[in-house]
Amino acid sequence: MSILVLADHHDGQLGSATAHVVAAAQQMAKESGGDIDVLVAGENVSAVAETAAQLDGVTRVRVADNAVYAHQLAEPLGDLLAALADDYSHVLASASTTGKNVLPRLAALKDVSQLSDIIGVASADTFQRPIYAGNAIATVQSADRLKVITVRTSAFEAVSESGSAAIETVDTVVDNALSAFVGEELAQSERPELGAAKVVISGGRGMGSGENFKLLDGIADKLGAAIGASRAAVDAGFVPNDMQVGQTGKIVAPELYIAVGISGAIQHLAGMKDSKVIVAINKDEEAPIFQIADYGLVADLFEALPELESKL
């Protein structure tokens, strides 16, 4: 049977997550050799569909372009997926806030379980997923006829973009009298997305203020890094919530992660401990972050950051 992947997109652009989810789908289709379809649901999404059609391994891109799917609200999107799901053995989405919002709805409508945030595919029905903030890895097997799964994108290498899948229109239109979009406040940033960046530099409560986060800017510029934060920095109002890394924020696994003024609570580690190289800068030599850091620098960040910037 075939696999359906729900595409991530915003502002008329395909999100980078989808190429990773297709890679996970390919691993599931390895035995069955089934097709991989991508669903693009939204309003004015033809450009998204065209980019999705270039993803390697995709058979068809199905496009549901209608005002009811604008902003990808959970209620209409869940109904749309439920209407399409019977043709598939698996429905996948990234573990983005959209995927997490919608896929459990689909699963419940189809009376099946949902598997969250998988990091490994053992076979078409057996998967690995982190539990307890990543302090344990569970291997689970699903006997449900339809497998509804969200995928941790950092665990799967993206497929490349040399394909040319067919693009088809989906005519299914559902009603939505339950919810309405009111507004959105999206952070504007010139920097790479946290989830996709090769280098991430994050600040914690130790930064002391939002103003001081500017100390990270120059370093991020030089390294082409995304800037992240601990929950404490978000809670203190230093930076917006979309910068949070951790169990309940974004999960990142860059080549280089630099934690500045972050103590290393397990909830923060859950979001970054799969990074290839970890650097910690903290003035407390007992800070738990040093137990997992490849390179620890015991120093006052207000001295270390300007020096680091000048020496890069």
Add this chain to the structure above:
Amino acid sequence: MKILVAVKRVIDYNVKIRVKPDNSDVDLTNVKMAMNPFCEIAVEEAVRLKERGVASEVVAVTVGPKAAQEQLRTALALGADRAIHINTSAETDEKVESLAVAKLLQKVVEEEQPQLVILGKQAIDTDNNQTGQMLAALTGLPQGTFASEVKVEGDKLQVTREIDGGLQTVALSLPAIVTTDLRLNEPRYAKLPDIMKAKKKPLATQTPAELGVEVASKVTLLKVESPAERQGGIKVGSVDELVEKLKNEAKVIS
């Protein structure tokens, strides 16, 4: 309006878990248990809505073994008016999957007819992040997940949601389902007199069989392992040394 709050008993979030030597599961013997942090936020939000005169009654519900009544008593001490325990001991000593919890909560929603149901966004044991969305689908109600602000406006609920790129606000018809994010509020601590008073508040018990819900799941836990340990690294003495190591040893910067 009546508010239903779902609370889950989980391992205390400060505890470092251990995997059982036979890799069958995580070892929970003699481990400190507590209310899931996101559920504390859910209770707090409901109690605040009651204190502001928006809600008339707050009902706490949990699905779990007998011991989960401790978390219901906590919810009562924090200000819930009464509690419902769906006792799963007869069916299973083990965890009940999110879908089964959602089906049980659906029955409670049908029975209690709340205008608002508040759940945590995620249980910190399974990290599932599913139950609220599933309950919304089963009851045919709208959902405001990952809420950082909730406002009742007439017959509508305005929910500000924490999404990947920032914040999104949606308007939902009532009744509705909300799941809490960490910034929604700062939960209070229960005071001793309230803990004493909570012992006298009503707590009803039901079973999945009485509610006509099958709790078995089609998902089997094959094994649980510890993640690959990171090798502890080294301390560098200076910024110069750090830059040198990153360039020449780790080769992650040029």
